[in-house]
Every structure is written in structure tokens, then in C-alpha cells.
Amino acid sequence: MSGPGRRRSIEKKLTGVILIAALLPLALVGLVTYNQEQRALRESAREQLDAIATVQAARVESYLFFSEINLELVASRTRLGQLLGSFIAESIPTDQALMNQILSDARDSAKGAILEVHVADLDGIVRASTDPSRLDDDLSGPSYFADAQISPTLGSIATNAAGLDVGVHAGPIASSGLTLGVVVIEADLDPLLTSLDDPIGLGDSEESYLVRRDRNRPQLVTPLAEPDRFNNAAPENSPMELAMGEASGEVIEAVDYRGEDVFAAIRTIDSTGWGLVVKVDKAEALAPIANFRNLLVFGLVMAGLASVALAHVLSVRLTDPIRRLIAVAGQMSTGGSQRARLDTGDEIGELAIALNRMADQHDAALQELEGKNDQLQQFLYVSSHDLKTPLRAISSYGQLLAADQRHALSESGREYLDRINENSKRMYGLIDDLLAYVKAGQIEETFGPVNLDAVLERVRGSQELDLRTVAASLSISHLGTAHGSAVLLEEVFANLVSNSIKYRRPDAPTRIGITVAETNGDHVTIRVEDNGIGIPPEHRERVFQPFHRLHRNDDIAGTGVGLAICERVVSGHGGTIRATASNLGGTTILVTLPRFPPP
Amino acid sequence: MSTRNVLVVANETLGGRELLLELEQLNTPRGSTQFHVLVPATRVDLSIKKGGEVDAQGHPIIDHRAQDLARHRLQAALKLLADQGAEATGETGPADPFTAIARVLRRPNVIDEIILSTLPTGTSRWLRMDLPHRLQRKFDLPIRHIASAASEDLAEVVAAPLSIEHHDLPPEAERFDRPVEVVLIEDTATDAQLTAIALERSDLDVNLRVCTRASEALELLTGSDPHPADLVLLDLRMPEMDGLELLERLGGALDLDTVPVVILTTSDLDEDRQRSHELGAHAYVVKDPDFLRFQEVLEGIIVEQAVTSSTRV
Numbered sequence: 001m002s003g004p005g006r007r008r009s010i011e012k013k014l015t016g017v018i019l020i021a022a023l024l025p026l027a028l029v030g031l032v033t034y035n036q037e038q039r040a041l042r043e044s045a046r047e048q049l050d051a052i053a054t055v056q057a058a059r060v061e062s063y064l065f066f067s068e069i070n071l072e073l074v075a076s077r078t079r080l081g082q083l084l085g086s087f088i089a090e091s092i093p094t095d096q097a098l099m100n101q102i103l104s105d106a107r108d109s110a111k112g113a114i115l116e117v118h119v120a121d122l123d124g125i126v127r128a129s130t131d132p133s134r135l136d137d138d139l140s141g142p143s144y145f146a147d148a149q150i151s152p153t154l155g156s157i158a159t160n161a162a163g164l165d166v167g168v169h170a171g172p173i174a175s176s177g178l179t180l181g182v183v184v185i186e187a188d189l190d191p192l193l194t195s196l197d198d199p200i201g202l203g204d205s206e207e208s209y210l211v212r213r214d215r216n217r218p219q220l221v222t223p224l225a226e227p228d229r230f231n232n233a234a235p236e237n238s239p240m241e242l243a244m245g246e247a248s249g250e251v252i253e254a255v256d257y258r259g260e261d262v263f264a265a266i267r268t269i270d271s272t273g274w275g276l277v278v279k280v281d282k283a284e285a286l287a288p289i290a291n292f293r294n295l296l297v298f299g300l301v302m303a304g305l306a307s308v309a310l311a312h313v314l315s316v317r318l319t320d321p322i323r324r325l326i327a328v329a330g331q332m333s334t335g336g337s338q339r340a341r342l343d344t345g346d347e348i349g350e351l352a353i354a355l356n357r358m359a360d361q362h363d364a365a366l367q368e369l370e371g372k373n374d375q376l377q378q379f380l381y382v383s384s385h386d387l388k389t390p391l392r393a394i395s396s397y398g399q400l401l402a403a404d405q406r407h408a409l410s411e412s413g414r415e416y417l418d419r420i421n422e423n424s425k426r427m428y429g430l431i432d433d434l435l436a437y438v439k440a441g442q443i444e445e446t447f448g449p450v451n452l453d454a455v456l457e458r459v460r461g462s463q464e465l466d467l468r469t470v471a472a473s474l475s476i477s478h479l480g481t482a483h484g485s486a487v488l489l490e491e492v493f494a495n496l497v498s499n500s501i502k503y504r505r506p507d508a509p510t511r512i513g514i515t516v517a518e519t520n521g522d523h524v525t526i527r528v529e530d531n532g533i534g535i536p537p538e539h540r541e542r543v544f545q546p547f548h549r550l551h552r553n554d555d556i557a558g559t560g561v562g563l564a565i566c567e568r569v570v571s572g573h574g575g576t577i578r579a580t581a582s583n584l585g586g587t588t589i590l591v592t593l594p595r596f597p598p599p
Numbered sequence: 600m601s602t603r604n605v606l607v608v609a610n611e612t613l614g615g616r617e618l619l620l621e622l623e624q625l626n627t628p629r630g631s632t633q634f635h636v637l638v639p640a641t642r643v644d645l646s647i648k649k650g651g652e653v654d655a656q657g658h659p660i661i662d663h664r665a666q667d668l669a670r671h672r673l674q675a676a677l678k679l680l681a682d683q684g685a686e687a688t689g690e691t692g693p694a695d696p697f698t699a700i701a702r703v704l705r706r707p708n709v710i711d712e713i714i715l716s717t718l719p720t721g722t723s724r725w726l727r728m729d730l731p732h733r734l735q736r737k738f739d740l741p742i743r744h745i746a747s748a749a750s751e752d753l754a755e756v757v758a759a760p761l762s763i764e765h766h767d768l769p770p771e772a773e774r775f776d777r778p779v780e781v782v783l784i785e786d787t788a789t790d791a792q793l794t795a796i797a798l799e800r801s802d803l804d805v806n807l808r809v810c811t812r813a814s815e816a817l818e819l820l821t822g823s824d825p826h827p828a829d830l831v832l833l834d835l836r837m838p839e840m841d842g843l844e845l846l847e848r849l850g851g852a853l854d855l856d857t858v859p860v861v862i863l864t865t866s867d868l869d870e871d872r873q874r875s876h877e878l879g880a881h882a883y884v885v886k887d888p889d890f891l892r893f894q895e896v897l898e899g900i901i902v903e904q905a906v907t908s909s910t911r912v
Contacts, residue, residue, distance in 0.1 A: 382836075392888045393790070393793065399890040432867070461748050
């Protein structure tokens with residue numbers, strides 16, 4: 001995993017923590033405030049609606065009250081009753097013009113509140129009117145007519161010939177305790193409509209209207225602000241429905257005829273059974289809270305962005321020293337002498353100090369070890385010198401004795417002397433090999449790609465004389481490239497070939513084969529096999545120990561260091577070496593080396 | 600285009616693969632190089648005493664086997680070079696390679712480069728003498744050293760013997776005007792004695808003084824005499840003062856070109872060898888457990904002093 005990846009992960013964690021820390025309280029407070037605000041707004045809208053509805057209801061009541069007074073004023077004119085009585089009886093020729101005159105007077109005395117007045121008999125035939133064209137019209141059709149014979153009754157709203165909105169108010173006319181007919185007043189509705197339309201200040205969507213029940217279906221008394229969106233079938237539980245029901249006097253939340261969510265105050269006008277609806281769109285009533293919500297969301301987003309930025313800055317400040325520590329630790333682990341220079345004064349600074357201390361101790365231990373190793377090596381060189389000096393003297397004097405005084409010795413004396421010389425030379429060789437063995441583990445060659453084919457060609461060259469001498473055949477197949485030191489590997493294979501020649505079978509032509517035994521992933525195994533005398537299974541591990549020889553006697557030259565050196569070099573390459581039986585009947589040495597390039 | 604004259608010095612490695620390849624490369628393009636092959640008649644039997652000694656009849660004793668072998672190898676090598684299309688002449692020389700080379704160089708011919716071919720380290724007697732380094736110090740010529748495998752048996756190459764000119768070699772030892780003054784610095788009495796015996800057996804006219812302590816040697820060599828010795832033999836491992844330290848001090852006080860210091864040691868460490876050369880040692884000789892080979896090397900170094908005294912400017 002790479003460094004930047006790790007840094008991002010800390011940044012992610014920090015961002016998460018800071019986001020939560022910053023946004024959670026803000027969101028909580030915002031939500032609580034939002035709810036409170038919304039409730040307050042709702043309450044105030046309801047209260048205002050309620051107040052407005054009360055005012056509007058009072059206006060309607062007073063309008064109706066005055067209309068009824070006007071009606072009764074007309075109906076109570078005695079003269080009019082008498083005239084109507086005789087007119088109906090047809091017994092007396094009646095002066096219809098006088099009746100009309102009385103009605104006109106009554107209208108005029110109402111000072112514009114009354115537009116037209118008609119008087120109909122109990123059959124609904126207009127007997128007198130302020131509008132002569134309406135004489136003999138039949139008014140018995142509308143439903144109010146029957147009721148109006150008993151008490152004052154409100155009729156529907158209509159538009160008269162002049163295009164004005166008119167309200168019909170009818171009541172009984174009596175003479176001598178006998179109902180003779182009905183007085184129908186066409187009143188000017190304009191004052192009522194105007195007052196209903198008069199905005200009180202709730203907002204643009206504020207609207208007031210009157211409904212009444214007609215065969216259980218709401219029927220509008222006053223026109224709507226948007227009549228074209230009214231489909232004559234108000235939705236269930238709409239303010240229109242509820243205004244004529246038992247919910248009168250309440251402020252409700254409902255869906256109106258336009259399909260909009262509204263707050264609505266509803267009243268029943270007691271004197272008529274009409275319903276009054278005063279409503280305002282929820283959206284408008286609660287608009288301030290929507291603004292607040294937008295503000296809250298904006299605030300949250302800004303706080304989130306600020307948190308991310310803060311987390312980034314913090315994480316950079318936090319991880320920068322850590323990354324420097326990682327870099328230094330990486331260099332330390334590869335043997336660098338760098339130390340972390342971080343005076344952050346916090347835990348990271350302490351970590352750096354601890355890391356430095358650890359590296360110091362490690363270096364000290366390493367130095368001590370290197371020192372001891374050097375001492376050991378020094379000891380080895382010095383002692384080899386000390387061993388060689390007397391040995392060389394023995395060997396030299398032995399040789400001098402053999403060269404100059406040979407004739408003075410007996411036959412067996414000469415033989416003894418030869419033994420002495422042989423063995424002192426041999427021991428000298430042992431000391432040299434011991435040194436070579438120690439060196440093999442210490443040579444610090446630069447490792448790189450090694451062309452094994454070229455290495456083996458050189459080995460063939462260096463061994464050619466010996467190969468020729470014993471008439472041995474050496475076959476080498478394509479081996480490829482290993483990772484290591486060409487010089488050291490040449491030594492290994494030269495040793496192996498030389499061994500195959502040394503430990504050959506005297507009775508058969510010597511054959512040596514070098515092939516690739518196996519290539520697996522990052523390693524290649526080279527097989528060096530011969531048809532020589534072989535190694536007994538019980539010795540196959542020990543042959544790689546220094547100075548271990550299978551052949552103690554002197555019939556084969558050597559000190560027993562060759563394979564041990566091979567082992568040291570190969571394990572120094574991170575490889576292995578082992579001996580097995582050979583298909584050719586002799587020995588197989590398997591050398592496993594790292595491949596190049598490393599896969 | 601002028602031809603280059605290259606002196607090829609080899610014996611056992613003549614005809615060896617590496618050497619032949621190198622020579623072929625040198626001779627590219629063909630005919631650009633004139634080879635002169637010198638085969639020092641390296642002694643086969645070290646127990647035969649050096650030339651200069653005469654037999655009962657007063658004739659110089661000559662190592663005939665070594666000379667025959669040298670001649671035989673030279674013939675084969677010249678044939679191989681001719682097969683390669685190279686211009687080559689050749690001669691055999693005295694057993695000591697340094698003497699042999701010095702003799703060729705003394706003649707009025709122009710040699711541009713020396714190619715010295717030896718067996719690899721460990722088996723080469725010439726490397727044991729530190730020959731490349733000694734040549735480098737004595738002769739102002741580019742010297743290329745090639746470590747080569749021993750050549751195969753050249754018998755078939757010279758199935759039909761070529762006729763090459765050769766004359767009887769003169770006695771190998773050079774003439775000295777006076778005894779060679781040698782100072783040996785060696786703390787081990789036995790080793791000092793062995794060196795003395797080797798010099799004595801060589802029949803060279805040597806005047807040997809032995810110092811068993813470094814301080815004694817310093818006193819002797821850094822006195823008023825500007826030429827206190829012809830040759831200094833110095834052991835490296837000594838108690839009191841290390842040989843390298845002594846060498847450094849001698850280098851500060853003496854002209855190491857006129858008083859050459861040869862390191863005689865049992866140490867075969869590359870560090871020691873390199874450091875010695877850096878400090879101006881003339882040669883670095885590892886004491887051989889084989890006495891006769893030791894003697895051979897020592898003789899070569901003494902003879903060198905006589906050989907080069909006449910070539911020295």
C-alpha cells in the first residue's frame with residue numbers, strides 16, 4: 001500500500017468525524033427551530049383566519065339583518081296589504097298603478113339597498129312590481145317561494161337585466177292576519193360581495209365566500225376568485241362541505257376546490273344556514289418557514305464544505321510528519337543512517353524520538369556485531385598467518401632436506417620425509433581453503449543479471465584441460481539468466497564440474513550434463529549430473545559442510561571445501577543446493593537460484 | 600597506417616583460447632599489428648640450479664627440457680598466428696621472464712605494447728612473482744595482462760616441425776659489477792634463515808643484512824647514506840611496527856625507485872597487496888610453502904636488479 005493511500009484514509013476518517021461534529025448539532029438545532037417556527041406560523045395563521053372569519057361572518061349577518069328589515073318594511077305597509085287583498089279577491093277594481101307606486105316608494109326609501117320589489121299572489125303571479133315588465137311573471141318555481149309564504153326567506157343570487165348581482169329576499173305579506181302573497185325584494189349584493197372580497201391582510205391567496213346547501217350539495221352563494229377551477233363537485237372534506245356541517249367555528253387544514261392545501265376558517269351563518277369559508281394557501285401562510293428551511297439547508301451545506309476543508313488541512317498537518325517518519329523509517333530499514341528530525345512537540349515528536357532511539361540501538365547492535373565479525377575475521381587472518389609461518393618452515397626445511405641431503409637418508413627415511421612434505425603442503429592448502437571459505441560468505445559483489453550460458457562457457461574453458469585429460473564429455477543446454485554475481489556463480493559451477501571430473505568412475509567415459517531441471521515463478525533450478533562414483537544417500541547433506549570429505553585417503557586430491565563454498569555462495573544468492581542420485585548413475589547437484597528479472 | 604609492434608610474453612598459455620582471441624582482436628583490421636612472441640624457458644625442474652653454474656667440464660648447465668618445451672610451444676604459437684593471418688616473429692628466452700623481457704626491450708626495436716599471458720591467479724608462477732606490477736614499474740609501456748587457461752596439448756599443431764631460428768641461449772645470470780646489497784626485514788628467525796638459504800643456493804652475488812625489528816631497519820635505511828641498499832625485502836606481519844607502516848615511512852625517506860622494496864609475506868589478502876602497491880612497493884610476493892618456487896621468485900627479483908641497473912637511466 002502506498003503512502004498517499006494511507007494519508008487519504010486518515011483524511012477520510014477525519015472528514016467523517018468533523019462532519020459529524022459540525023453538522024449534527026447544527027442539524028438538530030435547525031430542526032427544532034424549524035418545527036417551532038412552523039408551529040408558531042401555523043398558529044398565527046389559524047388565529048388570523050379565525051379572527052377574519054368572525055369579522056366576515058358579522059358582516060354577512062348584518063347585511064342580511066338589514067335586508068330583512070327592508071323586506072319587513074315593505075311587507076308591513078298596511079295599504080299595500082289591503083290593496084293586494086282586494087286585488088286578489090277581484091271583487092273591487094284595484095288600482096294597480098297605486099300598488100306599483102307604493103313599491104317604488106319603498107324602494108326609494110331603502111336608499112339603493114333595494115333594486116326591485118315585486119309582489120306576487122300565493123300562486124306566484126306577480127301582481128305588482130317596480131319593474132312593470134315583470135308583471136304577471138310566475139315566481140312559484142324557485143324553492144324559496146313556499147318558505148317565503150311563512151317567514152322571510154333568502155333566495156338565490158342572480159344577475160338581473162342590468163347585469164348587477166342581486167340577492168333575492170322574500171317574505172309573506174298579510175292583511176288582517178291572513179297571508180295574501182309574497183313580497184320579493186331584489187337587493188343589491190354588491191356591498192356584501194365587496195366586503196367579502198376585501199382582503200384583510202393574510203396574503204394574495206386569501207379568499208372568502210359563502211355556500212349554501214342545495215339538495216345536500218354545496219352551492220355557492222357568492223362567486224369564487226377562480227370559478228373556472230371549480231368543477232361543481234367540491235372534494236370530500238373540503239372547506240365548502242365542512243362549512244355547512246358541524247365543524248363550524250373551527251380552523252381546519254384541508255384541500256380546497258383548486259386542489260391546493262389550505263388553512264380554512266369556516267362559519268355557519270345562523271340566520272340562513274349558509275356557510276362562510278375564509279381560507280388562505282398553506283404555501284403562502286408558511287412561506288417564511290420555507291425560507292428558513294432553505295437557509296438551514298444552505299447553512300448545512302456550507303458547514304459541510306467547511307468541515308471537509310478543515311479535515312483536509314488538519315489531516316495534511318497531521319500526516320505530513322507521519323509521512324516524513326515513514327520515509328525515514330524506510331531509509332532506516334535499508335540501513336540508512338538518517339534520523340527523523342521532527343520537533344513537533346506532540347506525540348508524533350515523541351514517536352520520532354522513540355524511533356530514533358530504536359534506530360540508534362539497532363545501529364549500535366549492528367556495529368557491535370560488525371565489530372565482532374571483523375574481530376573474528378581478523379583473528380582468522382592472524383591465526384592463519386601464525387599457523388602458516390611454522391608450517392612453511394616445516395615444508396621448506398623438509399624440501400631442503402629432500403633436495404640437499406637425500407643421499408644421507410635411508411630408504412625408509414626418504415619415505416618418511418616425503419610423507420612429511422606431502423602433509424605439510426596439504427595442511428597449507430587446508431588453511432588457504434579455510435580462508436577462501438570464510439571469504440566466500442563475505443564477498444559483497446554487486447548482484448545483477450547473470451547470463452548463465454556465458455558463465456558456463458567460461459567454466460568449460462577453465463576446465464577444458466582437465467576435461468580433455470580424462471576424455472570427459474560436458475554437455476550444457478540453454479540455461480537463461482539468473483540474478484546474482486557472475487564471478488561467484490562461475491566459481492560454483494567450476495567447482496561442481498571439477499568435482500564431477502575428480503570423482504569420476506575409472507572404468508567408464510566420464511559424462512557431465514548441465515540442464516535446467518525446473519523453472520518455477522521466481523526461481524530456476526539447474527541440474528549438474530554425472531556418471532561418477534556418486535554420493536551415498538546418508539552423506540548427501542554432509543557433503544556441504546566444510547572439510548567433510550567422503551574420501552579420506554589421498555587418492556583424490558582436495559580438502560573438502562569446494563561444496564561448502566558452493567553452499568555459502570548459493571545461499572548468499574537466496575538459493576539452495578542439494579545432492580541427489582543421478583539418472584546417469586553418479587551424482588546430481590541441484591542448484592536453485594533466483595531468476596532475472598524477478599517476476 | 601603504421602603497424603603496431605606488440606610483444607607477446609607467454610609460455611604455458613600459448614595457444615590458449617583467451618590469448619588467441621585477444622590477439623585476433625588486436626590484429627583487426629588484419630595486418631595492423633606485428634607480433635613478437637617471447638617464450639621464457641620457464642624451468643620445469645626447479646631442483647636444477649640456475650644457469651651460470653658450470654658443470655665439471657666447465658660448460659654452463661642448461662635446463663634443456665625447459666628450453667625444448669619453450670621452443671616447441673613457440674613453434675606451435677607461430678603456426679597458429681600464421682593461420683590467423685597475423686605477422687609474427689618469435690624467440691625463446693631465459694627462464695626468468697623479467698630478464699627475458701628486459702633483454703628484448705634492450706634491443707634497438709620499437710615495442711608499443713606488452714601482452715603478458717599467464718595462468719589464472721593461484722596457479723601462475725609469474726603472478727606469484729608479481730610480474731605485471733614489476734614490469735609496470737620498470738618499463739614505460741602499456742602492459743596488458745591476460746589470465747588464460749592453459750593451452751591444450753600442442754602436439755598435433757606442430758606435427759610437422761617448423762623451422763624457426765634459434766641460437767643457443769647465453770648463460771642466464773647477468774653480470775654484477777659488485778654484490779647486490781639486500782636488506783631483509785623479518786621478525787621470524789626461521790623465515791629469515793629460509794630467505795638467506797634461498798639466496799645462498801641461488802649462487803648470486805648477494806650481500807644480505809637482516810633486521811629483526813622495524814626500528815632497526817628504519818635506523819639502517821634512513822641514515823645519511825642516500826643509497827643504503829639495492830633491494831629491501833620486507834615482511835608485513837611484525838609485532839612492534841607493521842610492515843605497511845614501515846613501508847610508508849621508508850617511502851617518505853627514500854627514493855623507492857632506486858631502493859626498491861619487495862614485500863615478502865604469508866598474507867594473500869587483496870587489501871594488503873593493493874595497499875602495498877599504493878605505498879610504492881616494487882613487488883608483492885607471497886611466501887610460497889614450496890621452497891624451490893620461493894627460491895625461483897627470489898632469484899628473479901635479485902636478477903632484476905642487475906638486469907635493470909644497466910637499462911636504468
